[in-house]
Amino acid sequence: MRIALVGYGKMGQLVERVASAHGHEVVARLDIENNQNASGITRERLNGAEVAIDFSSPDAVIDNIRALMDVGMPVVVGTTGWDEHLEQVQTMVSKSNGSLVYGANFSIGMNLFFRLVDQAGKLFASHDGYDPFLIEHHHQFKKDAPSGTAIRMAKLLEESYHDSTPVPVSVRAGFVPGTHELGFDSEADTILLVHTARSREGFASGAILAAERIAGRKGFFEFSEILFEGEHQK
Numbered sequence: 242m243r244i245a246l247v248g249y250g251k252m253g254q255l256v257e258r259v260a261s262a263h264g265h266e267v268v269a270r271l272d273i274e275n276n277q278n279a280s281g282i283t284r285e286r287l288n289g290a291e292v293a294i295d296f297s298s299p300d301a302v303i304d305n306i307r308a309l310m311d312v313g314m315p316v317v318v319g320t321t322g323w324d325e326h327l328e329q330v331q332t333m334v335s336k337s338n339g340s341l342v343y344g345a346n347f348s349i350g351m352n353l354f355f356r357l358v359d360q361a362g363k364l365f366a367s368h369d370g371y372d373p374f375l376i377e378h379h380h381q382f383k384k385d386a387p388s389g390t391a392i393r394m395a396k397l398l399e400e401s402y403h404d405s406t407p408v409p410v411s412v413r414a415g416f417v418p419g420t421h422e423l424g425f426d427s428e429a430d431t432i433l434l435v436h437t438a439r440s441r442e443g444f445a446s447g448a449i450l451a452a453e454r455i456a457g458r459k460g461f462f463e464f465s466e467i468l469f470e471g472e473h474q475k
Contacts, residue, residue: 242456245269245290245314247276247305248297252319252441256294259445265452276301282308290314292452299323299385306330306341315340315458317451319347319444321389334461342455344464345393347447351421352465354436358423359397361434366401371425371432373398373405378412378420386411390421398423 242265246253249272257267268288271281282305287293292315295305299322309316310333318341323330327343334341346352365371375398377391387395391409399406418438425432438444447464454467 242266242292242452243268243288243290244452245271245287245293247271247282247293247295247309247316248301248320250296252296252444253294255441256296256319256445256448259442259449263449263453265449276305279304279308282312282314284312287312287314292317292456294448294452295320296448303330307333310334310337310339310341313337313339315452315455316342317347317448317455318343319448321345322385324389324392331461338459340455340459342451342462342464342467344447344451345389346419346444347451347464348438348443349447349450349468350443351390351436351438352447352468354421354434355393355397355465357434358394361423361425361432362398362401365425365432370427370429372427373402373407374424374426375407375409376412376422376424377409378414378417380416380418381413383413386413388419388421390419394421394423 244260244265244267246267249270260267268290275281293309294317296319297305302320302323303326375391375394377388379388387409395406395409418441420437423434451464451467
């Protein structure tokens with residue numbers, strides 16, 4: 242595929258390396274220098290790209306999506322921290338008959354972990370005496386807190402715990418790619434489920450997979466729909 246990168250920081254550069262390893266070609270690179278207020282997103286600047294991958298910033302992503310929809314460009318949105326605009330973006334995509342994949346986390350391992358979180362919540366909520374808690378730790382440069390991943394985990398628990406759904410505790414320090422911990426604590430014992438990202442490469446690989454699967458399609462998809470499509474989920 243011919244790919245346009247919207248956001249060319251550490252994640253954008255990593256996506257380029259992973260894309261190249263998969264036989265794809267990056268034909269456009271847009272960043273803060275050449276894409277102020279989404280001004281760089283034009284058919285000419287996209288240079289014949291078939292899909293865009295956005296790892297920009299929460300304050301830029303909505304304008305980027307709007308501009309990409311205007312030029313008819315399918316987009317994979319790896320940027321997080323814009324949950325409050327989700328309905329607005331879905332309407333935007335629908336009105337333009339566009340294509341968009343978004344996700345709290347594009348790591349395949351984390352999306353499998355989400356399933357464990359969902360099942361664990363149902364199991365422990367059915368037994369009295371277990372208090373759930375969520376802790377997430379990211380590097381000092383991450384702008385959104387709590388992370389989109391932690392918010393997704395909390396939403397998965399909401400169905401089981403309702404008013405007792407835990408509020409994520411966020412730590413921003415050092416250079417940790419991302420650690421997410423779900424715990425259930427009782428007077429008798431503590432149970433922990435932990436996902437630790439060793440590098441950002443898992444996020445990049447998932448974004449490339451999403452780009453491959455959205456090619457030639459229309460619609461608004463959460464990443465797990467693309468990842469697990471065709472699979473029977475109990």
